[in-house]
Amino acid sequence: MSTAVASRGPAGVGAADPAGSRWLRRLRFFAAVLRQRPTFAIGYAIVAVVIVTALLAPWIVPYGPMVADPTVYLLPPGRGHLLGTDGTGMDILSRVLYAPRVDLAIAGIGTLVSASIGSCIGAIVGYYEGQRSWRRAVSASVMRSADVLQAFPVFVFAIALVAVFGQSVRSIVVAIAFVNAPIYLRLMRTQVLSIRRLRYVEAAYVAGASDLSILARHVIPNAMAPVLAQLSVNIGWAVLLTAGLSFVGAGVVAPTPEWGSMIAMGFQNVVTGQWWPSVFPGIALGVTVFGFALVGASVEVLADPVRRRILSGSLG
Amino acid sequence: MTALLEVNDLVKRFPIPGSGKVVQAVNDVSLTIERGETLSLVGESGSGKTTIGRCVLGLIDPTAGQIRFDGRAMGRGRSIRARDLRGRIQLVFQEPAESLDPRMQMGETLAEPLRYLGMNRADREQRVREVAEHLGLSERMLALYPTELSAGLQQRVGIGRAIVTRPELIVLDEPTSALDPTARAEIVDLLIRLQGELGTAYLLISHDLSTVRFISHRVAVLYLGTIVEEAESERLFARPLHPYSIGLLASVLLPDPELKRSSSISLEGEIPSPIDLPPGCPLAGRCPFADARCHKERPPVVSVGPRHLVGCFHHDRVAALDQTIDQFARFQEESNRLLSVGAD
Numbered sequence: 001m002s003t004a005v006a007s008r009g010p011a012g013v014g015a016a017d018p019a020g021s022r023w024l025r026r027l028r029f030f031a032a033v034l035r036q037r038p039t040f041a042i043g044y045a046i047v048a049v050v051i052v053t054a055l056l057a058p059w060i061v062p063y064g065p066m067v068a069d070p071t072v073y074l075l076p077p078g079r080g081h082l083l084g085t086d087g088t089g090m091d092i093l094s095r096v097l098y099a100p101r102v103d104l105a106i107a108g109i110g111t112l113v114s115a116s117i118g119s120c121i122g123a124i125v126g127y128y129e130g131q132r133s134w135r136r137a138v139s140a141s142v143m144r145s146a147d148v149l150q151a152f153p154v155f156v157f158a159i160a161l162v163a164v165f166g167q168s169v170r171s172i173v174v175a176i177a178f179v180n181a182p183i184y185l186r187l188m189r190t191q192v193l194s195i196r197r198l199r200y201v202e203a204a205y206v207a208g209a210s211d212l213s214i215l216a217r218h219v220i221p222n223a224m225a226p227v228l229a230q231l232s233v234n235i236g237w238a239v240l241l242t243a244g245l246s247f248v249g250a251g252v253v254a255p256t257p258e259w260g261s262m263i264a265m266g267f268q269n270v271v272t273g274q275w276w277p278s279v280f281p282g283i284a285l286g287v288t289v290f291g292f293a294l295v296g297a298s299v300e301v302l303a304d305p306v307r308r309r310i311l312s313g314s315l316g
Numbered sequence: 317m318t319a320l321l322e323v324n325d326l327v328k329r330f331p332i333p334g335s336g337k338v339v340q341a342v343n344d345v346s347l348t349i350e351r352g353e354t355l356s357l358v359g360e361s362g363s364g365k366t367t368i369g370r371c372v373l374g375l376i377d378p379t380a381g382q383i384r385f386d387g388r389a390m391g392r393g394r395s396i397r398a399r400d401l402r403g404r405i406q407l408v409f410q411e412p413a414e415s416l417d418p419r420m421q422m423g424e425t426l427a428e429p430l431r432y433l434g435m436n437r438a439d440r441e442q443r444v445r446e447v448a449e450h451l452g453l454s455e456r457m458l459a460l461y462p463t464e465l466s467a468g469l470q471q472r473v474g475i476g477r478a479i480v481t482r483p484e485l486i487v488l489d490e491p492t493s494a495l496d497p498t499a500r501a502e503i504v505d506l507l508i509r510l511q512g513e514l515g516t517a518y519l520l521i522s523h524d525l526s527t528v529r530f531i532s533h534r535v536a537v538l539y540l541g542t543i544v545e546e547a548e549s550e551r552l553f554a555r556p557l558h559p560y561s562i563g564l565l566a567s568v569l570l571p572d573p574e575l576k577r578s579s580s581i582s583l584e585g586e587i588p589s590p591i592d593l594p595p596g597c598p599l600a601g602r603c604p605f606a607d608a609r610c611h612k613e614r615p616p617v618v619s620v621g622p623r624h625l626v627g628c629f630h631h632d633r634v635a636a637l638d639q640t641i642d643q644f645a646r647f648q649e650e651s652n653r654l655l656s657v658g659a660d
Contacts (some may be wrong), residue, residue: 149432207403207477207481208401305461
């Protein structure tokens with residue numbers, strides 16, 4: 001693998017390569033990185049398993065996720081029901097496997113919406129900040145609004161939003177988008193503040209590039225690395241937020257299979273010794289969040305050309 | 317014929333936030349560049365040479381004064397991005413690595429300025445190939461990213477991006493300072509060759525006097541934002557008439573340590589702060605020739621020969637010093653000898 005990396009050196013091959021081998025080389029590079037940093041591999045494995053589970057849930061679950069069989073309520077883990085059944089007699093394994101469909105969809109869409117809105121505003125604010133004119137006032141007011149948004153505790157703020165918009169999947173998505181947008185706004189703004197002073201931006205300016213082309217061609221692509229990393233970490237956090245809202249009853253309504261509401265439904269049983277209705281969804285939730293955090297860490301390294309270069313150097 | 321670039325009484329002040337004071341970075345600088353000519357701005361760090369370059373490029377707005385390119389005024393309302401100026405003035409930076417977008421292949425970087433001229437894809441590729449040939453870059457290198465190139469090659473690409481639009485003027489801001497001597501010689505050679513082939517004028521900003529000596533037609537010496545002496549390169553290096561020029565040129569490390577330096581003039585102390593400059597000659601506090609008048613009045617810039625301007629009351633006394641001449645003739649010989657390796 002090290003040869004594949006080394007061949008990208010100054011004397012290396014470039015344009016003449018067919019597209020196929022370039023992709024192959026990237027794949028090899030990726031494999032080498034995973035071998036060097038096994039924690040990244042764990043993260044990708046977890047995320048892959050969770051996504052595949054979500055997609056294939058209808059075909060792999062042993063029971064219907066919302067079918068209650070009152071004759072087998074609170075069965076401990078064992079044959080027939082591998083992870084046991086909950087207080088209404090629903091199969092916990094089936095529900096745990098079905099849950100990422102809801103959790104990932106909400107978290108993923110909410111995070112994507114917040115990232116696109118937040119980073120666009122952040123890029124514009126950062127680019128025009130410090131210039132004389134009305135733009136400066138706009139920048140300042142946007143940033144102060146972000147301060148106000150971030151001053152609220154995220155969870156309380158999300159509950160308030162759900163209360164205002166009504167309890168539905170859509171309002172949870174809106175809440176997630178809303179509470180996360182300032183993170184991307186700030187992240188993008190700081191990145192853009194340093195990038196817009198770089199020499200290649202000045203070169204584009206002198207060459208006659210419009211502000212829009214400078215932003216689109218130079219500033220945003222180079223500012224994306226931490227945003228992408230944040231995106232992955234944030235999906236994990238958003239899953240946690242979704243589960244949390246459901247846990248307190250402000251999110252997804254039972255009996256829809258969802259980790260948070262499952263934990264909430266099962267937690268009375270824990271007192272009487274039946275721990276499995278809560279613990280298994282809890283483990284699934286924790287592992288998923290952890291997996292996304294690891295992927296986030298790897299994206300941060302891989303999306304930054306300089307750090308990527310250092311890493312590929314250490315592979316050789 | 318009008319000069320290609322004409323800068324008249326350029327002033328740039330940077331306010332220091334909160335203190336009400338200003339940094340007087342550039343004070344009443346006037347200069348001209350003809351087509352195909354190289355004018356160098358030399359001076360210590362903080363002498364305002366980079367600021368002048370950035371004003372010419374429209375990256376910062378001058379506080380006062382006028383910049384005319386090809387007979388027409390630039391500035392408010394007609395920025396460097398105006399359609400009729402696009403691609404006509406270009407720039408090369410000191411830091412080759414920072415000046416290239418790390419996410420763009422060299423081919424894309426070279427083609428980029430052409431995009432803003434509205435050139436179509438086929439024409440852009442054609443032009444990039446031509447430029448790559450000029451620079452001695454192979455087709456393969458065009459697919460590489462900046463981190464995969466050496467500093468010398470990065471700087472080549474930086475120069476390529478500047479010449480790709482066939483500009484009439486290139487502002488070179490310390491183009492060789494970040495390079496090792498071999499790469500430096502190659503870049504100097506490349507710049508001279510390109511000027512010969514394309515007829516581009518250069519505004520060279522540098523403190524690297526051997527580069528300056530080698531590629532400029534004329535040299536302007538800056539001290540605290542003021543041009544203290546301006547002359548044709550040969551003449552200035554052979555016979556500087558401003559005490560500061562002499563001090564600056566004497567500070568050059570001669571390539572051969574055996575050569576004894578006869579420093580008849582030594583400047584005491586540090587370059588003063590450009591905040592709240594006192595009246596009078598800015599060099600007065602450091603100059604061995606200074607008298608009471610130097611501390612009170614700012615010396616006018618006077619012509620002392622063909623295209624030779626000096627801003628010093630005592631330039632005739634400086635001229636009377638014979639021994640300085642040998643020193644610079646020797647410097648000249650020595651730098652010619654060393655640089656002739658790079659210049660066929």
